[in-house]
Amino acid sequence: MSELLSIRGLTITRAGRRVDRATPPPAALVSGLDLSATAGSRVGLIGGSGSGKSLTSLAALGLLPEQLVATGSIRLQDTEVVGATDQALRPLRGTVAGLVFQEPLTALDPLMRVGDQLAEPLRRHSALRRAALRSAVTDALREVALSDTSRIERSYPHELSGGQRQRVAIAIALAGRPRLLIADEPTTALDVTVQAEVLALLDRLVRERGMALLFISHDLAVVSQMVDEVIVLSDGRAVERGPVAQVLSAPQHEDTRRLVASARAIDDALEDPR
Missing domain, CATH: 3.40.50.300 (P-loop containing nucleotide triphosphate hydrolases)
Structure with missing residues (x-):
């Protein structure tokens, strides 16, 4: 294997x-x-x-x-990671392996709305744009068992609970459909x-x-x-x-x-x- x-x-x-x-x-x-x-x-x-x-x-x-x-x-x-450039590794991050960090409040960008942060990896790893992209953001939030998705998408990380932030972080890590988490x-x-x-x-x-x-x-x-x-x-x-x-x-x-x-x-x- x-x-x-x-x-x-x-x-x-x-x-x-x-x-x-x-x-x-x-x-x-x-x-x-x-x-x-x-x-x-x-x-x-x-x-x-x-x-x-x-x-x-x-x-x-x-x-x-x-x-x-x-x-x-x-x-x-x-791909050999040791000695590789950031440019060579960037396509593998989120597709081959996704990473969930310990503290989502520091892992998430405090100046970006949650919906925009989740849209970024979805846009990078797929051909989705506009309405299809926004729909994918909503689906990704629902997949990690978050309700009231419209409010969460408009929120900044500090406006969410710790559990909600971690679920968002998991959704971002999984956005590129990685084979390893x-x-x-x-x-x-x-x-x-x-x-x-x-x-x-x-x-x-x-x-x-x-x-x-x-x-x-x-x-x-x-x-x-x-x-x-x-x-x-x-x-x-x-x-x-x-x-x-x-x-x-x-x-x-x-x-x-x-x-x-x-x-x-x-x-x-x-x-x-x-």
Whole structure:
């Protein structure tokens, strides 16, 4: 089965020159990571804050900040991302892979109405114009379970709730009909009830469209609902990987055991909130 995303030996470091041979090279933020996603696969990437999860998602689409450097290999479908120009990668963003960011309020343009922001990728990835484009915007909002679409299209991001903003961000990520969806902590900024709704929405859309999913989170309990395979990151290195049920039931690495214990403690607290 062909790989939509193939990461081999990914290392991410801060850019900078060594003054002399005695100066140690910059510490790697991600080191030697291997990861792949094929059609229909569901892979989870988990770890604590600073483990390199979000950097990996940005690197996959060639979106790392200028001060960071990726080495190794990242192939998005048949294109090598490492070393590629932004011009070469732009057609792949949104069509081969779509990205949902952690905080939609910062991912969305605060100065553009929501309808215009959603129309932009639809226009870029299709031949739709004018009335057909506006109709597609409305359909895209309805697909992510947003009602009152006329009001939402006219609204600015700050005028929407957190859950509505995240649904808009998902609609934008899916506008180009990508074959792979990368969801980077997509529910962290939401309350528990809205979080469950957004997870159910993502699960349904991935299933209905037959997409691959790379789901990134610090929360193993959330990841376990969404993926079949999980990779655990610690200080930029993959310390454990395997089927999610196996990792949950018999974690091998100390960091994984902590994540499992934390997930179980949260479940216990929800069941008995006293």
